[in-house]
Amino acid sequence: MKGLKFILAGILFGIVMSKSEAISWYRIQEMFRFQSFHMYGIIGTAVVLGTLATYIIKKYKLRDYQGNPIVFTPKEKSVPRYLIGGTIFGLGWALTGACPGPMFVNIGHAYWSILVAVAGAIGGTYMYGLLRDRLPH
Amino acid sequence: MLEIVRQPWPWYTSGAVIAFVMVLLLFFGKSFGFSSNLRTICSACGAGKRVQFFDFDWRAQKWNLLFLVGAIAGGWISATLLAGDEAVQVSQATIQDLRQLGFSAPDDLQPEEIFSLEALFTVRGFLLLLVGGFMIGFGSRYAGGCTSGHAISGLSNLQWPSLIAVIGFFIGGLISTFILLPLLF
Numbered sequence: 106m107k108g109l110k111f112i113l114a115g116i117l118f119g120i121v122m123s124k125s126e127a128i129s130w131y132r133i134q135e136m137f138r139f140q141s142f143h144m145y146g147i148i149g150t151a152v153v154l155g156t157l158a159t160y161i162i163k164k165y166k167l168r169d170y171q172g173n174p175i176v177f178t179p180k181e182k183s184v185p186r187y188l189i190g191g192t193i194f195g196l197g198w199a200l201t202g203a204c205p206g207p208m209f210v211n212i213g214h215a216y217w218s219i220l221v222a223v224a225g226a227i228g229g230t231y232m233y234g235l236l237r238d239r240l241p242h
Numbered sequence: 243m244l245e246i247v248r249q250p251w252p253w254y255t256s257g258a259v260i261a262f263v264m265v266l267l268l269f270f271g272k273s274f275g276f277s278s279n280l281r282t283i284c285s286a287c288g289a290g291k292r293v294q295f296f297d298f299d300w301r302a303q304k305w306n307l308l309f310l311v312g313a314i315a316g317g318w319i320s321a322t323l324l325a326g327d328e329a330v331q332v333s334q335a336t337i338q339d340l341r342q343l344g345f346s347a348p349d350d351l352q353p354e355e356i357f358s359l360e361a362l363f364t365v366r367g368f369l370l371l372l373v374g375g376f377m378i379g380f381g382s383r384y385a386g387g388c389t390s391g392h393a394i395s396g397l398s399n400l401q402w403p404s405l406i407a408v409i410g411f412f413i414g415g416l417i418s419t420f421i422l423l424p425l426l427f
């Protein structure tokens with residue numbers, strides 16, 4: 106089955122987010138209060154190793170498993186969309202203690218209340234699609 | 243071995259595995275970004291008929307939905323097979339600060355004060371999760387990505403826009419933490 110590898114990668118992601126407690130509201134509160142290195146350590150290690158891996162992939166022009174070149178699409182240059190959008194995201198992140206990935210991992214933990222946040226997130230995405238042309242980008 | 247896995251993982255193992263997952267997806271010919279799934283779900287539900295933003299071939303994104311299903315399964319495995327002592331080891335300073343807001347010390351991954359069904363069936367509890375979730379969905383799409391797409395993938399590719407987005411994440415997060423939560427609790 107072609108899709109199995111994505112499910113397995115997702116399982117690994119779900120486990121690591123759980124076992125490192127990154128899906129916990131308390132850990133997100135601790136991060137925004139600058140009272141522990143834990144979350145900064147997680148993101149920091151991921152970024153340092155990710156930067157190294159990205160550099161190697163580009164330098165040696167590595168290809169994916171199907172032999173296609175791995176491409177990185179540069180993000181559009183803009184300030185308002187990242188700053189405003191990012192700030193709105195951060196407001197929700199600190200309130201619910203969840204970002205889109207951990208939100209779903211929490212379902213696996215049977216925290217059923219999070220389904221309300223998931224419904225809100227889908228609603229918010231839809232609203233963005235509706236208002237997109239009227240927002241500064 | 244299983245005993246070690248069951249304990250909370252230190253930050254460096256976690257960061258390394260997250261980087262590994264990102265690289266794995268790159269070698270699968272994809273890119274790591276979780277919030278795109280929310281757009282895909284809208285599209286799969288037929289939103290493309292009304293709104294152009296959702297009018298794309300969502301089936302090409304099926305791999306990411308499978309990743310999402312895996313993430314739920316990973317959560318389930320952690321909660322059952324790999325479950326350890328689930329009380330989160332946050333710093334004393336955080337416990338003190340949260341106590342002032344009326345939160346008891348953690349005895350689980352999530353606080354009862356927000357995630358219990360009792361809390362959910364209050365106006366404050368319901369709106370906190372619904373509006374919080376709404377801002378996560380709206381904001382991540384507006385910014386073109388969330389923590390995985392910007393903070394991990396974007397910063398790893400040294401993208402300035404991602405750094406601006408991450409700064410935004412913190413501006414919003416600090417407002418919620420130091421202004422909204424004390425107003426709500």
